[in-house]
Amino acid sequence: MKIAIASDHGGVNLKKVIVEFLNDSNLDFTDFGPESTDSVDYPDYAKPLSEKVANGEFDKGILICGTGIGMSITANKTKGIRCALVHDTFSAKATRQHNDSNILAMGERVIGPGLAIDIVDTWLNTEFEGGRHERRISKIEA
Ligand code: RB5
Numbered sequence: 678m679k680i681a682i683a684s685d686h687g688g689v690n691l692k693k694v695i696v697e698f699l700n701d702s703n704l705d706f707t708d709f710g711p712e713s714t715d716s717v718d719y720p721d722y723a724k725p726l727s728e729k730v731a732n733g734e735f736d737k738g739i740l741i742c743g744t745g746i747g748m749s750i751t752a753n754k755t756k757g758i759r760c761a762l763v764h765d766t767f768s769a770k771a772t773r774q775h776n777d778s779n780i781l782a783m784g785e786r787v788i789g790p791g792l793a794i795d796i797v798d799t800w801l802n803t804e805f806e807g808g809r810h811e812r813r814i815s816k817i818e819a
Contacts, residue, residue: 678704678705678736678737678801679705679706679707679734679735679736679737680699680704680705680706680707680735680736680737680738680739680801681706681707681709681726681729681730681734681735681737681738681739682695682696682699682706682707682708682709682726682738682739682740682741683708683709683710683711683722683723683725683726683738683739683740683741684710684711684722684740684741684742684748684785685711685717685718685719685722685741685742685743685747685748686711686713686714686715686716686717687719687742687743687744687784687785687786688740688741688742688743688745688748688783688784688785689711689712689713689714689741689785690714690785691741691783691785691790691793692708692741692785694790694793694794695739695741695793695794695797696708698794698797698798699797702798704801707735709722709725709726710722719740719742719747719748719751720747720751722740722748723740723747723748723751723752724751724752724754724755726738726740726752726780727751727752727754727755727758727760727780728755730755730757730758730779730780731755731756731757731758736779737779737780737781737801738752738760738779738780738781739780739781739782739783739797740752740760740780740781740782740783741782741783741784741785742782742784742785743784743785743786744784744786744787745762745763745764745782745783745784745787746762746782746784748760748762748782749761749762749780749782752780752782756818757779757818758779758780759776759777759778759779759780759814759817760778760779760780760781760782761776761778761780761781761782761800762782762783762784763781763782763783763796763800764783764784764787764788764792764796765792765796766792766795766796766799769781769795769796769797769799769800769803770799770800770803772800773799773800773803773804773805774803774804774805774806774810775806775810775813776810776814777805777810777814778800781796781797781800783796
């Protein structure tokens, strides 16, 4: 599985924690920045990452900003993206099982690093259930 990750300045410190987790887990990922807390605009990171997931270059994406909201709003503008804004492990599991979400958004100013790692771990390791949920996703796409 190829994973793309990016943030804005409000999410860069949590991104570093998640990058370390992905690295320690020997996962195949690319960090699209930024590297510092200098102010940037989240759509400049969310849009290109979303396009890389939508076109199949990457299987899944992780986007982090201060709240996760701007990243999720932007990501969901790209056709084929189902971005879930998640701050608990129940939703991390449910959105993979039911929505087949392909991008995970989180807010650095909302949750701590331990919970964020558990969310990423759960989200990456939960399979889509298909069945009736497939029909609902087709309706989203339509
Ligand atoms: C940046 O200050 C902040 O607005 C951004 O990180 C995010 O929370 C937007 O939704």
